[in-house]
Amino acid sequence: KEKVEITKEQQALMKVIADAYNRHQIPQDVAKKLLQDQYSAEENFLLLTEMATSQVQVLVEFTKNIPGFLSLNHEDQIALLKGSAVEAMFLRSAQVFSKKMPNGHNEVLEDRIRRSGISEEFMTPMFNFYKSIGVLHMVQEEQALLTAITILTPDRPYVKDQQAVERLQEPMLDLLRKLCVLQHPQKPQYFACLLGRLTELRTLNYYHAEMLTSWRMNDHKFTPLLCEIWDVE
Numbered sequence: 001k002e003k004v005e006i007t008k009e010q011q012a013l014m015k016v017i018a019d020a021y022n023r024h025q026i027p028q029d030v031a032k033k034l035l036q037d038q039y040s041a042e043e044n045f046l047l048l049t050e051m052a053t054s055q056v057q058v059l060v061e062f063t064k065n066i067p068g069f070l071s072l073n074h075e076d077q078i079a080l081l082k083g084s085a086v087e088a089m090f091l092r093s094a095q096v097f098s099k100k101m102p103n104g105h106n107e108v109l110e111d112r113i114r115r116s117g118i119s120e121e122f123m124t125p126m127f128n129f130y131k132s133i134g135v136l137h138m139v140q141e142e143q144a145l146l147t148a149i150t151i152l153t154p155d156r157p158y159v160k161d162q163q164a165v166e167r168l169q170e171p172m173l174d175l176l177r178k179l180c181v182l183q184h185p186q187k188p189q190y191f192a193c194l195l196g197r198l199t200e201l202r203t204l205n206y207y208h209a210e211m212l213t214s215w216r217m218n219d220h221k222f223t224p225l226l227c228e229i230w231d232v233e
């Protein structure tokens with residue numbers, strides 16, 4: 001049986017990533033708002049764009065704390081943020097969705113999202129992803145590392161120095177692998193399972209542009225930041 005232990009520098013890396021992730025938490029208030037009232041499609045779309053805009057700002061701050069990220073080529077830094085923003089949004093949404101709330105609230109939240117204005121055809125892949133994240137019961141450190149690993153995906157469009165990105169992503173993957181073995185000793189496949197979620201996340205990326213325009217309403221307005229990052233309008 002392989003004796004897995006986290007080295008001193010890996011402990012330091014974990015602390016940096018976990019602190020950055022916790023410091024840059026999105027307020028969970030989107031769930032509270034949704035539990036309060038049933039909004040129109042227009043109001044829900046506005047809520048989405050507001051939450052997504054602030055999440056992008058939070059993501060940029062988190063990314064700046066990833067060791068080595070700011071030493072990457074500047075265009076590559078933009079390419080990595082642009083390439084991972086949608087996935088990071090769905091990963092964060094999955095974490096909000098999976099948070100255990102007082103009894104019945106999780107069902108109300110699911111119902112509010114189902115009736116928010118998103119078109120039916122995207123509900124299944126989106127909720128399949130949320131549920132597949134929920135059943136993993138990830139700890140904060142795993143969520144933080146998974147977000148950092150998603151951002152540091154070398155094969156995003158327009159990334160020039162992929163090796164430089166791989167060199168930053170590898171230590172995160174190695175640390176996550178060890179963490180999974182230590183946190184979930186009874187689930188030897190847990191690490192592989194987490195990485196499988198990243199593949200599922202990419203498919204949501206693929207649906208995203210169509211998802212946005214298919215909201216049951218006309219005149220979809222976006223913030224300037226979302227126009228940049230979501231390639232819309």
Ligand SMILES: O=C(NC1CCCCC1)[C@H](C1CCCCC1)n1c(-c2ccc(-c3nnn[nH]3)cc2)nc2ccccc21
Pocket residue numbers: 026030031034044045047048051052055089092093094096097112113116118208211212213
């Ligand atoms: O606000 C939200 N997510 C924020 C969570 C925190 C990080 C930034 C995004 C939306 C809600 C907006 C209002 C109407 C209901 C959904 N949301 C989504 C969601 C739904 C559709 C698209 C989308 N993308 N393109 N077209 N539709 C994206 C995300 N999944 C959620 C799961 C739990 C809680 C909220 C959730």
